[in-house]
Every structure is written in structure tokens, then in C-alpha cells.
Amino acid sequence: MPELPEVENVKLSLTQLGTVGQRFDQVELRRKDLRVPFPKGLARDLKGQTLLSIQRRAKYLLFETEKYYLLSHLGMSGSWRPLASSALKTHDHVILKFVSGLELVFNDPRRFGILDLVMRAKLHDSRWLQHLGVEPLTKDWSGEVLFKGTRKMKGPIKGFLMDQKRVVGVGNIYASEALYAAGVKPQRAARLVTRAECELIVSHVQRILSAAIQAGGSTIRDYRNSNGESGRFQNQFQVYDRANQPCHHCGRLIRAKVIAGRNTFWCPQCQR
């Protein structure tokens, strides 16, 4: 489900619910694990902590409290919603209850998500964050950084963009979309991408991620923000999930193939 724009929108919608400033009360764990076991003492430690902010690092949500960060990764199918008056559903695995009575439910059918609690000082050394690369929407990322980072890389440029150790937040949708916009074939060896193309790729990744954030993210099947709203950026896809449909620019049929382990879409005419 979620790449950077979707996680960013979950962050924004959770904040809009008025969660920040509220004090945690009970935390209900309705099973013992997701991809990994819930940390020991999660419920006990979080109780009484005040939620100071909700941040995003890569595709992780960071719930900041006085002593801890609660890390949440949505995996492929995770979502947060207020319980309000709605009934519990299957795959509702965690309920964060606040003193005010507000309750946030984490639902994740495939259970590829992660929930972890780390001490504030150890946040960036945590097993989940320590290997992460640069944030794409900051000045720390540039054509020069991409160019230098790819010079010895034999693998496809698409795989490099999706590798969270290199640059974070770009997943299968936005990698295909950005490479189309930049005119670079996704299967091209990263080290053969020119300096000028690196500039183009960075600017298009940044433009597309920003536009997708503005559009509320992309909903292919089931993505919803925490207000239950779908994204709208899927209406602007140029290549993703458009195999055998005409390119909006040249009319050639969009091709699809597994590259870097994931189904990948490109225009054989517009991308070289």
C-alpha cells in the first residue's frame, strides 16, 4: 500500500484528528506480533506518555513521546483509523487508547507492518532506521548525490531508486512514474545513467512525490488515510499498471516486466 506520499498523508490525517498533545492510556494488543513480535512492555511503557508529535522518516511513522518513539510501518496493507463508534474488524491488531477516550486502531491483513517502541536517544540506531538512506524531498538529495552513488552500480536504476539504503520513500509505483518522466528505461544499469539524467531523475522524483502528497497519495486497491479518504494520484499515472495501453505522449504501448523483483512499467519510445 504505502510509499512516501501515502505515509505522509497518514501522518497528516492522524495529526488532523487532534491526536497530538493527548496522553496515552491503555494499549490493547489483540495478537502477539505482526512481522515481528511486539516489544515487551509496549503497553506498560506507553501508558501515561504524551504524544508530542507525529513525524515521518522514510516510510515509517514516528509517534514522539517524552521518553520514546513509537515506530509504525504500514507494510503493504496497514492502516490507522479512529475506532469512534465503528465496530472492530478482522485484522484489527492494535488499539491505542488515549485518556480523552479517542482510540486509534491499527488494521493490517497481511501483517507485513511493524510496531516498535524505542528510547528517544536510540531512535536512529534502531534496527529499522539505522540503514536508511537520504530523504528525497530534502536538499541532501541531488543529481550529484545520485550520480556519485550510482557510478559502480551494475544493477538497474529502478532497483537503486527503490533501495531504502540509498534513497528512502520511493517504492514500486513512484519509481516507474519518475523514470518515465525522466525518459530513462528502468532496466538501464545505474552506472550508465548520465549526470544530466541523474539531475532529471531527482527533479522528477521530487516533483512526483510532492504532487502525490498533494493529491492525497495513490489508491490502487485499499489505501485510505486515517480519515478513510482514498488518494487521487492514481488518476495521474502515466505508466504504472498501464501495460499494453497507449503512452499518453507518443501512443506506443506501455510495456511491463519484472525488474528489481517487482512488476515495472515503461514506454519503449519515450524512455531510453
Place this chain on the structure above:
DNA sequence: CTGAGCACCTGAGGGC
């Protein structure tokens, strides 16, 4: 170090 393949899990959709 790199890159490929596999594993983790459920549900939707297509073909028969």
C-alpha cells in the same frame, strides 16, 4: 559490498 531470490501473509480477481 552487491544483487538476486525467497520468505513473510491475506484477499481479490480471473480462468475453468
Place this chain on the structure above:
DNA sequence: TGCCCTCAGGTGCTCA
């Protein structure tokens, strides 16, 4: 209607 197969927005691990 039901069964079987494939595929899905992610990422950590193992192995060569």
C-alpha cells in the same frame, strides 16, 4: 458456486 492460480503499494534475510 467453487477451486486453483497469480498477483498486490514492502523489506529483511540468505546465499553466491
